[in-house]
Amino acid sequence: MNLRMLAPLLWLFMLHCVALTARPLSLSNCSKTDLTDLNETISALSLRNCSIERLDNAFFLRYTQLLSLELNDCGLIELDDFALHGLPLLQTLSLAYNNLTVVKSWSNEPLAALGTLDLRHNAIGALNEKSFDRYPQLQHLNLAANLIEQIEAGIFHGLTHLRHLNLGRNRLQVIDGSMFDGLHRLSTLSLHYNAIGLVEPDAFQSNTHLRTLRLEGNRLESVQFLRERGLSRLVSLNLSHNLLKQLPHFSFSKNYELQHLDISRNSLCELTNDSLAGLESLERLNLSHNTLSHMEEHSLAPLTSLLQLDISANLLTNLSSALFHSNRLLQYLNLSHNKLKVMESQLLEHLAQLTNLQLAHNKLDSVDWLQHLPSALNRQALSVDLSSNRLHSVDQSILNGFKLINLADNPWDCNWLIKNMLRTSPASINFARSWPTISAETESVLNIEGFDCFDGQKNLSIVLLDVSIVRKQSDVASSCEHATDEGNLTPPPLTWPKIRTDRFDSRSVIIWMLVAIALVFAALRWARRHVDRKDKQKNYRQATNHCNNAK
Template sequence: MCRGMLSKDSPPLPLLLLLPLLLACHVESLQLTNCNATQLSELNDVATLNALSLSNCSLQQQLKNAIFLRFNQLLSLELQHCQLNSLEDYALHGLSRLQRLSLAHNNLSVIKTWSEKPLSALTSLDISFNTLIQVAAKSLMHYPQLQQLNLSHNLIEHLEAECFHNLSHLKHLQLHNNRLQLIAASYFHGLHRLSSLSLQHNLLGQVEPAAFESNTHLRTLRLEQNHLRDLQFLKERGLARLVYLNLSRNSLEKLSAQEFSKNFELQHLDLSYNQLKEVNNESLIGLESLERLNISHNIVSHIDADSLQPLSALLQLDMSFNLLSSLPAELFHANSQLKDINFAHNQLQELHPALLHQLMHLKQLNLAQNQLEDASWLQHLAPALNRLALRVDLSSNRLQSLNLSSLLFFEHVQLADNRWNCSWLVRHMLRTPPASLNFARSWPMLSAWSVKELLNIQGVDCFDGQHNRSIVLLDVGTARLAMGSNCDCEEPKDELATLTPPLTWPKIRTDRFDSRSVIIWMLVAIALAFAGLRWGQRFMDRKERSRKLQKVNEHHPLNKVELEAQRLRSDRERS
């Protein structure tokens, strides 16, 4: 009747409320909090229970033998935040159907089978957030079907040889946030189906060259936040099918020649937050499938003209926060698929007009926080480029003026915090700029001289020689009129002291071919078209009648008088 009422995602209920419910119906999933071992043993009718989750339960810090013997139909078991220090040798005995086991957030320091017989159905094991110091040899061999293993957030310093023995089906292994200093060649030997490996946030200073030799199906490898200084292990054949590689936040100072020559399927490479100084022509050879490259937050001051040539499939490039002062004109000549380019926070002073000429799919261009003084290169973009989808960030540079007409059809152009020339700004920005151009600060126009407004107003910054100015438009005439209307003093008799005329916007010439003329000409055109159709219809009717008369005359010859009379009658009918 109430089978499946308590699911895994149901909110936890007090045990006293659950006991009557369990007596009255069969459930498939049960979640308990703040319980103890005695209450767990008193649960009745649990033969149909498939999933059991215990959280913040007091189980006497050591799980007793055969405590789950009656729960022999369990497929999923979670024992989290239960302050478990250990499990007796047969604590999980009887769970022959168990597929998922989580012992996360406890104080376990040893991994065992915890069952008289191997848990041959177990596919997922989570022992994260415990106090494991090492993984002993063959400690996991009684989980032959294991596919996911989470050992993250422990204190693991060492992995013994053959610690992953008999795990030939393992696909996902998580070892991040531990204290590993070395990846030996024997650690992952035999894991032929391993697909993802997480080793980030460790103390790794060395990875032996043959460490991944047998992991030919590895697709994701995360090594960020370690102390790696070289990448020699990438030259081995084991990582040929790697798709995602994260080497961020290490101690890499250079990229050796052909270091990625075996990673021809790699699509995402993250080298950010290292100490790289240059990118040469041989640094990225072999990355013909690479789509996303991140070399931001390094100290790169030089990049060779052909360094990106092997990356024919590149879609996204991030080289922000480096020390680049110039870019070769031929840098992107082989990267026509690029969509997103980020060179923000460098020292670029100018860009060659031909730099972006081949990029027909460009959508994002970030050049903020550089030293650019000229933006004429924006007029030399690829002719086939869809400018309506292009977003450009030129904020915090040294631009003094721009050809605004060349930017009107961009999706968005960020122009904040530049050194605009005051004369140019007044001459070209008197009208409100298009919404696609963002100066980050409004150019307000005050209609009254209230002290509050004058003290809080901020205009567009500009530079006139060595002076830093901020332009604000004031409607002086309106303000003085408002002040004069409240004054009881006499009118000044000096005719020269007239009010300053209010600021008016320049008049824009309009074409005299207004909307009424358009309507009149449209009506004339419609009348002409209707008359033409009427004439055409009459012409076709006349031709058809003539054809019929000729056919009748062939079968019944008429004299000329009758034919003439018939023609006259036809003419009268048409009129």
């Protein structure tokens, strides 16, 4: 084995020895003078909330064993050109949450071991071609939350090992073809929350190993750049919070390895049969908070590996019965906050792996379609949320056997509801919703359950009160404010939540219940006093007899 092959092994051995003999140190609320007497063998130095506006040349020259250096939130404004000179073993450098305006090497020799550089939350406005020329092994670079408006060609040319680059929350407007040229090993690129309105077609042409791309929170109106071969290995893509109005045919035809796609919070109004073509590997798709009013019958057909689908908060009024027929692996489906009036009986007949179905806040008036779920589906593993729809009555036999059926906040028919309340429903079926109440004793907020129902033109509420639960909640809330008197056997005064309601029927029920409970407590008090009186008389007679015997 020659010396060239032994060199990396010797380097790793040296780092391991340093890590064993050196020790870490953390300081906060310190000053520059506090750093002059530190032990020279420290391996990691972390300074937070200190007062250090400037670092002089060779400031850390004595700490030759330093592997990690953090100066976060220290008020740093400037580092001299060679402030980091003499740190050949430094692997991690963090200067986050300061006021730096430029990026330099800050050393007259390459920082050959540096793999992570964190410069987020500074005031960096521009980068130059020498900013990173002495970081040959850099793999993680974080420049998020700065003032960068553009990046000139060649800035990152020397960073051939860079894998993760974060430029989120800056002021970039255009991503051109030369910006990331040469970053052949780049795996994660974050460009979220800039002002990007244009991504040129060849912007990522040389980034053939890119796996994660974040573009949420920008001003994109087109995804034309996705058709280029540079993004063929992309696994995760976030396009949420942009200005997309449509997805042209075959927009994702080159992204055949994509598994996670987020296009939520845009302005998409339609999904065509070819909008998602090519996404055979996609597992998670988020289309929520758009303006989708129409999805063509086979628009989801290419997504044969889909596990999770979110189409909530759109304007859908109906769905084609064959829409999900190709998504046989689907486990999570969210259709809540739409305007669906009918669920076709064939719509879910192929979803045998479904475990979570969200349909809250629609306009459904029937649950008969639940009878047409696939026979291979494990109903005991399926949760269905049908709250806040337009259900007046249901056949409870259809609802049996599920893990959970949430039916709260529906306009139930009062006659039907009262009849069904006389029978004990399975624990998996929930009709009630929670009412916040205020305790008269502690003024804390408690929760009770009840139902809304309609009897002709009247809007009624039925409140369910469990005395033990309400009392227990009240006692827990007041335990920190009142000491318990164990010697006082007199029952505590009756208190009850103040229920905020103006409905006569609900108030009448509660008043009569309070009267009945008050009578019971009054009877208990009378019985206790009667027993105490008998005990006193008995004790008096015994004392009298004792005195007579003594005479």
